[in-house]
Amino acid sequence: MSIVLYRVDERLIHGQVVIGWGHQLRPDRYIVVDDELSASEWEQDLYRLGSGDVDVLFSTADEARDRLPEWQASKLRSILLTRETSTMRRLAEGRLMDGEHVNLGGLRHGPGRAEVLTYLHLNDDDVRDLEAMAAAGVDVTARDLPDAHKVSLETLSKSRWKSSS
């Protein structure tokens, strides 16, 4: 299995990912799945700057759905990143990510998002996305850094419900 980490993080490629996860997982490439970014060369240039020597591949969600089996079977170790829960949900639809783990690493911005963990803010749509992923066989947990405490989706939904009521 060679997507070594699926992560939702609005900051995409940054210190926590490159140093925190990268040094531990030793990826051969980062795959950023985002429709807007895959059409924007100047933004790709900026995100690439932060990855060190590791390759970065940008892909639309549709393209990613087609290539997911290939990436999963590839010898190259990939870290797959999206900046929205909705993008990751699209990848998981049709049980394409059955049995995989999705890591929630950082969300702050966005309409109606309320703090669930210091690094994680969720709105109702986000929660629906996460539940849909879980229903498609994905194990969803939150953890900013590899050594940090892992928080289950169940706990997240509960504290989200508390913070919004």
Add this chain to the structure above:
Amino acid sequence: MEIIQLSLLGGLLALDGTSVGQFMFSRPLVAGALVGWLLGDPLTGVAVGTILELYLLVSFPTGGSRFPEGATATVVAVAATAVTDSAGALPLAVAVGLVWGQLAGLSVTLMRQLNSRLVPEPGQRSSSPRDIWTAHLGAVLVDFARGALVTFLGVIVGRAIVGGLQGPWALSPAGSVGLLLVGGAASVGILLRDLGGFRRRRTVFVAGVALGIIGARFL
């Protein structure tokens, strides 16, 4: 009067640490020389500053606060060293400085939590340019006051502790420096690791050691 001068200097150096410029006057090496000059004892200032600089070789403000805050630690340590002639004054003052530097780092964290409540909220029409100007420069002023206050208290506590040093000191001056260098040596090792580790850097590192020994012996 002297303690007021020291506190003001502590406040200014605290600003240099993060808020204003970061020209690194706040590094112990420079801060030690400045405090020593202020107290008319530049040699002591430099002796304390260079040792604390070693300890802080691997303490950088990446994101969070620095532990310890080097500038506060240095001002407190140099000011405390100057109160007695005991051979134990320098090591004890450095120890007090290191501990007080941790408290100073904590005060930075607390101030930043306070700032989080005071800075204008983005997206709210109520924050005018004037509000931003006031909040930002207000925060700079608070940092200055924080640095001055933490230094002021540190100098009082440090001088009381070091001034109360009674009885003989078991180590020679060179032995005291040796003890302090043990802690500094850990920083030097950590730094070499951060630079790529011994295996990767051994050629340049070993060449450097040889040059250093030659330089120290013959210059």
Add this chain to the structure above:
Amino acid sequence: MRRALTRSAVASAFMRSFLIQGSWNYHTMLGSGFAFSMLPALKSLYGSEPDAMDAAVQRHLEHFNAHPYLAGVALGAALKLEAEGADPELVRRFKLAVRGPLGSLGDGLVWAAWLPGASVLALALYWMGLPGWWAAAVFLVVYNVGHIGLRFWGFRVGLSEGQLVGRRLERANLARWTERLKGGVALLVGLLVGALLAGDGGLAASGVLWTVLAACAFLAGLIIGHRAWRPAAVTVVAAITILAAVGALG
């Protein structure tokens, strides 16, 4: 709509960038400092349009973070985008994309290489016999030539490239410079170790016991990294406390 950016507005943004961390906070980090740095320039661009001014101020208050010396890259580029009348959404996306790399490039280049390099050079010279205030002066001059040069370069590059600055930074290849610099700093670390071992005020004068203990601490740092710092410092502080107590009681 294209607006004219005056020289003095640009100059004041650069000067204010030295204060960009003045209201560092856990909520927006450098957000308020970024807005503060942009204010005079925004006033010169939007002075006669209160609504546009207000919107511009709000978008630059947003969460922002970067290495302080490289924050000028984003500041310069944001000035160019505002002057060109760029879509606010583009400005927002630019700032989101640029903060990560400006943080990691700056942390690597400045905090992990340039600062320890200047510091280790000055300390090595001190233990080789250079008077301490000269060592402090060497440190300040060497460090700040690089520091102020980097700020100035970054701000200019941002101002001239705008949102395309990624390509320019890629060409400048700061990561490779950092790597080379780290090799140079490793040499200086060797120089410092040599000077500490053989210099007058160093371990040669302190005796074999302290030299051996210092070597152990050095190895501990080399092997386990930052986790070695606190135990080493605590041990030294504890030893000094015990010596003081023994002196007072005995």
